[in-house]
Amino acid sequence: MGKFEQKLAAMGVTLPEAPAPAANYVPYVVVGDMVYVSGQISKDDSGLIIGKLGDDMDTAAGAEAAKVCAINLLAQVKAACGGDLDRLVRVVKLGGFVNSTPDFLEQPQVINGASDFIGDALGDAGKHARAAVSAASLPFGVAVEIEGVFQIK
Template sequence: MSNPIETRLTELGLTLPDAPAPAANYVPYVLSGNMLFVSGQISIGPDGFITGKVGDDLSVEQGADAAKACALSLLAQVRAACGGDLTRLKRVVKLTGFVNSHGDFADQPKVINGASDVLVDILGDAGRHSRSAVSAAALPFNVAVEIEGIFELA
């Protein structure tokens, strides 16, 4: 039986990274009942960390690309939590996005749209979620974006 999520990733030309290991004393996700809580995923691309302050070092579009990378890492953690079976993913419930930016930057929602948009592209209505998008004075490793997520599993 084919996996529609993996098929859709292929159609979009996207691949999920390996689920990143935690960088400190925490676990990458916690499963409680059918709810999966995924720790914050930082912006990492093929060449390493995506760093800098959005609105200063990076454009809003580059920030959105960093958020998209976070969303793919979130899905990689979901896949790991499901033993490789993404068909267990029922829906994205909530994202909380942090944007490395200065106090006068006001386009955090446009940045986090990079994650929201790709999740809807991949999952359709199951990718629609509640969300917060906030500014952060600094993020670990000077990354541009960090996003945590809550997911419902079947």
């Protein structure tokens, strides 16, 4: 087990198998030393985390859903690296989409659930650029979807 997975284990997190795509696309594309990971939805072992922020889900629950997306992103990066997450050099950018009502204004705080988790798990390698935007709806009614760009060696 490499250093990143040891840190995750110390945080009580074991990466799942990389989720399969839900439509006609690939879960990630490797170009040179960059990995572009398709949007990962808020889905864990219990199933889909559904909800609309500003309606039936609060910001804290949305942040937890974003953390789940981040775990799924790291699972995809691990798969892209042939099972060796320590090939990860850094997280370059995350793009976060929050299923929210038109008057909900805390998209950044929701996506902080992913950013904070990645920062805690990866240290300096986890420092990234980011977008956090509202979406009128997301696939399957999930609360959050996050895509990412990662540099590997």
